[in-house]
Amino acid sequence: MKIPFNKPHFTGREAFHLSEAAILGHLAGNGHYTKLCQGFFEERYGFRKALLTTSCTDALELAALVLGIAPGDEVIMPSYTFVSTANAFALRGAKIVFADSNPLNPNIDAGSLAGLITEKTRAIVVVHYGGIACDMETIMELAAKHRLFVVEDAAQCVDAFCNDTPLGSFGHLAAFSFHETKNITSGEGGMLVVNDASLIERAEIVREKGTNRAAFSRGEVEKYEWVSLGSSFLPNELTAAFLYGQLEHLDIIQQNRMESWQRYRNLLSPLENKGYIGLPYVPDYAAHNAHLFYITANSQAERDQLLNHLAGQGIHAVFHYLSLHSSPYFSNKHDGRELPDAVRYASTLIRLPLFFGLNEDETGYIAAGIKSFFER
Numbered sequence: 001m002k003i004p005f006n007k008p009h010f011t012g013r014e015a016f017h018l019s020e021a022a023i024l025g026h027l028a029g030n031g032h033y034t035k036l037c038q039g040f041f042e043e044r045y046g047f048r049k050a051l052l053t054t055s056c057t058d059a060l061e062l063a064a065l066v067l068g069i070a071p072g073d074e075v076i077m078p079s080y081t082f083v084s085t086a087n088a089f090a091l092r093g094a095k096i097v098f099a100d101s102n103p104l105n106p107n108i109d110a111g112s113l114a115g116l117i118t119e120k121t122r123a124i125v126v127v128h129y130g131g132i133a134c135d136m137e138t139i140m141e142l143a144a145k146h147r148l149f150v151v152e153d154a155a156q157c158v159d160a161f162c163n164d165t166p167l168g169s170f171g172h173l174a175a176f177s178f179h180e181t182k183n184i185t186s187g188e189g190g191m192l193v194v195n196d197a198s199l200i201e202r203a204e205i206v207r208e209k210g211t212n213r214a215a216f217s218r219g220e221v222e223k224y225e226w227v228s229l230g231s232s233f234l235p236n237e238l239t240a241a242f243l244y245g246q247l248e249h250l251d252i253i254q255q256n257r258m259e260s261w262q263r264y265r266n267l268l269s270p271l272e273n274k275g276y277i278g279l280p281y282v283p284d285y286a287a288h289n290a291h292l293f294y295i296t297a298n299s300q301a302e303r304d305q306l307l308n309h310l311a312g313q314g315i316h317a318v319f320h321y322l323s324l325h326s327s328p329y330f331s332n333k334h335d336g337r338e339l340p341d342a343v344r345y346a347s348t349l350i351r352l353p354l355f356f357g358l359n360e361d362e363t364g365y366i367a368a369g370i371k372s373f374f375e376r
């Protein structure tokens, strides 16, 4: 059997909406389908303002511009994350202060944050790994106390919750991804969510090249002008039309992924009980979205051997995030603090194949492949 790591899912609705978009004849950004997608997220999850972007990377860069992050500012974020989380703020000249992960899961260790805050700290960026919520109650309380912005890197978080509140609605800003590897996709694509009403106008302006074009198109101003620095973050209507074809099947997609995730957990928990591997830890406050399924090995050597063993059986599992504080670009800028849990996840975590339609035979085969590594 050959099992890929990811397979993009087509709902069958995308082509219809793509041709509708072409018939409507407006292909640039902010048309009919962009508004439909943004409205979908605002209504379903109660986001104050949803703005489609060309990627989550761009949504994070837009967030840093909207917050006016500048040289001298400090921004706290986990070391165990994708490079885009850090690039967005480093590009603005901020000093990145990396925090460790939890001992129990790869999310930022909320208890370690108070000790990292200084006079210069402007923002905390959280990453909800695998759609499993960070400890948002603790983090929002701390941020309010020190008057810090909170940005959620919610790239992996469509339809995930913390204490029944959707992820992406806690931070002043949140960034989502619709990359091919995410639950809902337009190939490349993203979204900035603005929950702080005082940042909405500024987000609209920066997203549209520093102009007040959004207000102009609503008839609120008579002409649109250059009012600030900005850039272009708008996806075209074809991207939005494709995305809408996915959103129509959100519940079907989520149910299917949750079934695969649960099957993995059931099949692998005997191996966890024997101490061979670790499984995802989902705190009581978190309702995840089956974005990914990971296991942890007991050492890097064992992790690498297990990956080889699975590859030999046609199973494409992968490791990821090399901790950013020890990366070639950043290691000489890091302040030297040890971040043992970030390093541990970087050296022991494995992501198993997880995509829409991954069936019982396949999850069974993968679980048997893992078992056979430990019980040869």
Ligand SMILES: *Cc1c(COP(=O)(O)O)cnc(C)c1O
Residues within 6 Å of the ligand: 055, 056, 057, 058, 081, 082, 084, 085, 127, 153, 155, 156, 176, 177, 178, 179, 188, 189, 190
């Ligand atoms: C996927 C991902 C991104 C980047 O998303 P793009 O849409 O590909 O730019 C950023 N952060 C995290 C945590 C991600 O998983």
